[in-house]
Amino acid sequence: MTGAFRSLVRSRSGLLGLALSAVVVAATLVSLVWTPYDPGAVDPRASWAPVSGAHWFGADRLGRDLFSLVLAGARTTLLVSLAATVVAAVTGTLLAAAAAVTPGWVRAAVGYGIDVLIAFPTLLLAMVLVAVHGASTLTAVLAIGLGEGFFVARVMRAEMTRVLAADYVLAARAGGAGTWRILYAHVLPNALPTLTVLLSLVMAIAVLAEAALSYLGYGVPSSTPTWGRMLHDLQTQLTIRPQVLVWPGLAIVATVLGFNLLGDGLRDAGDPKARRT
Amino acid sequence: MRLLEVEDLTVRFGDSTVVAGVRLSLGAGERLGLIGESGSGKTLTALAVAGLLPPGAAVTGSVRFEGSELLGRRERAIAPLRGAGIGFVFQEPLTALNPLMRIGAQIGEPLRIHRGLSRRAARGAAAELAARVGLPDPERIVRAYPHQLSGGQRQRVGIAIAIAARPALIVADEPTTALDVTVQAEILRLLTALVEEEGSALLFISHDLAVVAQVSRRLAVMRAGRVVEEGPTLDVLRDPREPYTRQLVAAARATSWNPQETPS
Numbered sequence A: 001m002t003g004a005f006r007s008l009v010r011s012r013s014g015l016l017g018l019a020l021s022a023v024v025v026a027a028t029l030v031s032l033v034w035t036p037y038d039p040g041a042v043d044p045r046a047s048w049a050p051v052s053g054a055h056w057f058g059a060d061r062l063g064r065d066l067f068s069l070v071l072a073g074a075r076t077t078l079l080v081s082l083a084a085t086v087v088a089a090v091t092g093t094l095l096a097a098a099a100a101v102t103p104g105w106v107r108a109a110v111g112y113g114i115d116v117l118i119a120f121p122t123l124l125l126a127m128v129l130v131a132v133h134g135a136s137t138l139t140a141v142l143a144i145g146l147g148e149g150f151f152v153a154r155v156m157r158a159e160m161t162r163v164l165a166a167d168y169v170l171a172a173r174a175g176g177a178g179t180w181r182i183l184y185a186h187v188l189p190n191a192l193p194t195l196t197v198l199l200s201l202v203m204a205i206a207v208l209a210e211a212a213l214s215y216l217g218y219g220v221p222s223s224t225p226t227w228g229r230m231l232h233d234l235q236t237q238l239t240i241r242p243q244v245l246v247w248p249g250l251a252i253v254a255t256v257l258g259f260n261l262l263g264d265g266l267r268d269a270g271d272p273k274a275r276r277t
Numbered sequence B: 001m002r003l004l005e006v007e008d009l010t011v012r013f014g015d016s017t018v019v020a021g022v023r024l025s026l027g028a029g030e031r032l033g034l035i036g037e038s039g040s041g042k043t044l045t046a047l048a049v050a051g052l053l054p055p056g057a058a059v060t061g062s063v064r065f066e067g068s069e070l071l072g073r074r075e076r077a078i079a080p081l082r083g084a085g086i087g088f089v090f091q092e093p094l095t096a097l098n099p100l101m102r103i104g105a106q107i108g109e110p111l112r113i114h115r116g117l118s119r120r121a122a123r124g125a126a127a128e129l130a131a132r133v134g135l136p137d138p139e140r141i142v143r144a145y146p147h148q149l150s151g152g153q154r155q156r157v158g159i160a161i162a163i164a165a166r167p168a169l170i171v172a173d174e175p176t177t178a179l180d181v182t183v184q185a186e187i188l189r190l191l192t193a194l195v196e197e198e199g200s201a202l203l204f205i206s207h208d209l210a211v212v213a214q215v216s217r218r219l220a221v222m223r224a225g226r227v228v229e230e231g232p233t234l235d236v237l238r239d240p241r242e243p244y245t246r247q248l249v250a251a252a253r254a255t256s257w258n259p260q261e262t263p264s
């Protein structure tokens, strides 16, 4: 893995992705122990305070420090997008494997199931979950994770079917390998490059989806700062003082870009052919 | 009891019959060459023997290995035989190896499956097998990936995998077709020497008469899914009865090869 890491750092875009992702992770960790102000603290005197030494990113109408809000928002964004990506990876891969290796009618049923479920927009899923369980971080994670999980399942089903048709899978079966060994030793490693890129995309989509859900009130509780809610709260200022929208927007763009580049870099780094030894 | 007895083997895809009533028989330690033009059903016959046919293939007839019937067995009941009872060498040494798995892990895989060897023990055994198939610097090569090897070296790996769990029958499906001529000869020598040492039987598939004649004294000729001629290699070559076999012999002669030189 050290060889893979070296080749990740050596590729320029991989390094940028790693750096951007590292900044988001660092911001999250820092926000746990320190923010310049309490992100929820209202200060009428600081209403729409400009960028200054006291307020690095300025302040909103209620005088809340925007830098503190962006830092604290990173927490929610990273938590929700990471957890949703894990949910998507697990459900997607399990469904895809079931659809790819099970015989006959099970395969067909799982395949149709995925196609039906993928037609449900994440938002609809979220509304159903909220109706049942109420709006919470867990609801957001499950809604985004499952919604993206079906998308992952569809792509990975095709990818696993492709790998299963490879000569080396036939050769492994000819050596006595059973279904489990075929899946974990041959199919998964060879499908992993696609999964990596897919998950970096899912993570990026999850950042946006979390923002959208928060915006609509289906996401995390309204007391929790998120970049999506910041965008929502600040959007009325678009024509008056657009500079305040730059911060949450930039944070979202940097995170999405970082995850995507990191995914591409990881895919290339995992390929022994592309790697220099 | 014969090691392998194939009777009336028929393989269909929908309503096209691609293997039609094939009959083959191999005793322990015997070698049989299976020859035929492209598309004549050689590969499907070989795969059918170990239950490895692609989905969509319907198979009937009988395949008895060491006296017990294999056709119609569940996957779970036939998998223990693959690798341990019947070993396969494939045509394309590059695509038959997992590009992301180290050579040692691939050679050791049948041993992990059938002998329950630990990862570590399998790697040690893999290095020994790599040495046996004449790979240079075995300790280093077991840590390499397939793309770092030459075509001939990859096929040596393929042979090491096939013999790893010491099967009583080795099926080699055109193992030298993808290699250039000088490498072909080396691989053939290696394969026949190892089969000799191990005392395994060999089902050797090829579309090249000259190659088959070097490997085996008995020969079956396939055409359009049927075995059209079978017998001692020299007899078939000297006095081919089927027009198709005559064509094959004529083609081999045209490439300046003389059946009289065949070792008997």
Ligand SMILES: Nc1ncnc2c1ncn2[C@@H]1O[C@H](COP(=O)(O)OP(=O)(O)OP(=O)(O)O)[C@@H](O)[C@H]1O
Pocket (backbone or CB within 6 Å): B013, B018, B036, B037, B038, B039, B040, B041, B042, B043, B044, B045, B054, B056, B207
């Ligand atoms: N999955 C499949 N579906 C339908 N037809 C198939 C399939 N696999 C093989 N066939 C057909 O079965 C016939 C025999 O194929 P097979 O691979 O056994 O030929 P072969 O003798 O090994 O030829 P070659 O020398 O080219 O390897 C061919 O006509 C082929 O088109």
Ligand SMILES: [Mg+2]
Pocket (backbone or CB within 6 Å): B042, B043, B044, B173, B174
């Ligand atoms: Mg073939």
